[in-house]
Amino acid sequence: MRAPLAIPSESTGAAPRNEGFILVVVLVILMALATLGTIYSLYALNTAAASLAPEDRLRAEALVRAGVELTALQLLSTPEAARPTHGVFDARIGANKMRVAFVSEGARIDLNVAPKEMLSALFATFGVAKEKADAYAERIIGWRTRVDANAANKEAAQYKTAAIPYAPRQGPFDSVLELPLVMGLPEGLTESVMPYVTVYNGKPSIDVENAEPRVLSTLPGLTPAMLQDLISARSKGEDGKTLLTRLGPASSGATVDLAKGIRASMVIQLEKRRVTAEVVFALKTGGEEPYDILYWRDDFDGPLPQA
Numbered sequence: 001m002r003a004p005l006a007i008p009s010e011s012t013g014a015a016p017r018n019e020g021f022i023l024v025v026v027l028v029i030l031m032a033l034a035t036l037g038t039i040y041s042l043y044a045l046n047t048a049a050a051s052l053a054p055e056d057r058l059r060a061e062a063l064v065r066a067g068v069e070l071t072a073l074q075l076l077s078t079p080e081a082a083r084p085t086h087g088v089f090d091a092r093i094g095a096n097k098m099r100v101a102f103v104s105e106g107a108r109i110d111l112n113v114a115p116k117e118m119l120s121a122l123f124a125t126f127g128v129a130k131e132k133a134d135a136y137a138e139r140i141i142g143w144r145t146r147v148d149a150n151a152a153n154k155e156a157a158q159y160k161t162a163a164i165p166y167a168p169r170q171g172p173f174d175s176v177l178e179l180p181l182v183m184g185l186p187e188g189l190t191e192s193v194m195p196y197v198t199v200y201n202g203k204p205s206i207d208v209e210n211a212e213p214r215v216l217s218t219l220p221g222l223t224p225a226m227l228q229d230l231i232s233a234r235s236k237g238e239d240g241k242t243l244l245t246r247l248g249p250a251s252s253g254a255t256v257d258l259a260k261g262i263r264a265s266m267v268i269q270l271e272k273r274r275v276t277a278e279v280v281f282a283l284k285t286g287g288e289e290p291y292d293i294l295y296w297r298d299d300f301d302g303p304l305p306q307a
Helices: 015-076 116-124 130-144 154-161 176-181 187-196 224-235 240-253
Strands: 086-093 096-104 262-269 274-283 291-298
Touching: 015 086, 015 096, 015 262, 015 274, 015 291, 116 130, 116 187, 130 154, 130 176, 176 187, 224 240
Parallel strands: none
Antiparallel strands: 086 096, 096 262, 262 274, 274 291
16 A cells, blocks of 8 residues: 655654745845835825924914015004104014014006106116017006907007907906016016006006116106215105105106005024015005005915015
């Protein structure tokens, strides 16, 4: 008879092979666990780092709003006729520091109400010949001017003839960022002009206390000598009403009154980063909120463009 098949037992010498196999399995499991642990650690670190950004943004937004409210408080606590058109102050809220500089939007030319002469003069300060400067000013006025629905729309027809895939707004500019859409304006020129224009002044006049020399030079009838005299007097601290008297006939396009909008520029120091923001707001005379925010941009969204 054939001898029965021997079944290996613990004493047959096969055990070392089983133990080796089990050891390999255990090592593989341990390596897998170690890998999973590393992956989880990286995930946890990345999640923690990512969660800081929203937290910082929320804190920054609260501080920006606080900066606006502090600015509004300064203005509203002063009689309307004596409200400052510019100012700078520092504030500390908890562990966070901020510096706020505010200025009336009257320091900028309003695209929606500025006369053609003023717009043309602004382009001229960038070296544009008078004929072209006048044409650019006319295109801005054509963009913002409403047209009777029953009348021939010559402005829209020009856009169509030029194969521009949109018509002019023929209503007020919503933002200075619309300026590059105006037919015929060179791209580089619109970028240069943007820091000097606004849609939040609300008046065709310019604030002589705060406008930059380039903007002041657009006042009709202002000569280079008068401009230098005005800048010199302003640097010596002359008050607004005295500055107006220096302008003579050019004072018809000037003002010292607070404009519709106030631009507040802020630098906020958080625990681990610095945040810059720019907000344009308008004061209100009634309602629950003392102001309306017209424009808000902070550098969480990238570099600050002009409003």
